[in-house]
Amino acid sequence: MSLRVGVVGATGKMGRVVCAQVLEDPALELVAAVARSNAGAPFDTYVGRSTGLPVSDRREALLEARAQVAVDFTHPDAVLANARWYLEHGLHAVVGTTGLGPDDVEALRALAEKNGTNAVVAPDFSFGGAVLLHIARIAARHFPYVELLETHLPSKAEAPSGTTMNTARELAKVRPSPSPVVTSRELAPGVRGGEVAGIRVHSLRLPGPPGIEEIRLARAGELLTISLAAYDRAPFANGAVLAIKAVASRPGLTYGLGPLLDLDGD
Structure with a gap:
């Protein structure tokens, strides 16, 4: 019997790609397409x-x-209320919308446990993103300087991206000490970027690939660069489909794609 899936944000750029992959998978059945606008329109035109x-x-x-599983690719302003609703109404949830902070995730974890529903929440559902973060966690233990550079389309809803926010927070957890003080004086305000969990973050918004994340780690005499470019949205949909199939068997809330890929320490 196929798993019944409903996608919220189904007509958006990411939602459409996820729906297309669900439709192609014989183990899944797309049973609902939810979006803020164009209610009543045939969903066929979007896929x-x-x-x-x-x-x-x-x-x-x-x-x-x-539906047995609700998949959310909506907007940072809506995702928390949506996720709460899914878990409170007996639906397992796969949430790829960014904008959830650590406190939000813990609140959803408690809600999932209370209601006996499960969730997979990931700011980045790409396999490459999970591997990049796994490698960076190892490297950050040994390199005192860390800075992040992320590039997204000008239409990206937020800066930095939820993926980069998560990367900074996760690397901050494993670093033995904060970055050494950099004494450069800014001649233009903000030229050194912003700061997330004590890590410098630089956000570019340019036409091109939907997403590029670069992590630069340094110590005396060495510079290590870890980079990932996503050229379309299919890699994120691949991870979302993996999560859809796994969520019912993972009690409570699973954060990130790493645990689904058996990456040690994730």
Whole structure:
């Protein structure tokens, strides 16, 4: 029997790619497509194939369609309320929308445990992103200087990205000490970037690939650069599909894709 899946944010750029992959997977069945606008429109026009589904602007459509898993690729302003709703209404949740802070994640973890529902929450569902973070965690234990550089499209909803925010927080957890003080005086305000968990972050917004993350780590005489470029959204959908299939068997809340890939320490 196929797993019944509803996607919220289904008509967005990421949502459409996830829906297309769900439709192609014989183990999954797309039963609901939810979005903020164009309610009643045939969803076929967004994925270029016959689905028999209308676009709905109601989360209740997930329940009416007897979805087992809700997938959320919406907006940072909406994701927390959405995730709470899924878990409170008996739906397992796969959440790829960025914007959830550490306190939000812990609140969702408690809610999942209370309601007996499961969630996989990841600011980056790409396999490459999970491996990059795993490698960077190892390196950050040995390199005192760490700075992050991320590039996204000008339409990106936030800066820095949720992925980069998470990377900074995760690396800060494993570093033996803060970065040494850099005494350079800024001749233009903000030219040294922002700071997340004590790590400098630089955000570029340019046309090109949807996402590039670069981590630079240094110590006396050495510079280590770890970089990942995503040329389209398919890699993130691949990870989301993996999470959809795994979420029912992972009690409580799983954070990040690393645990699903059996990356040691994740």
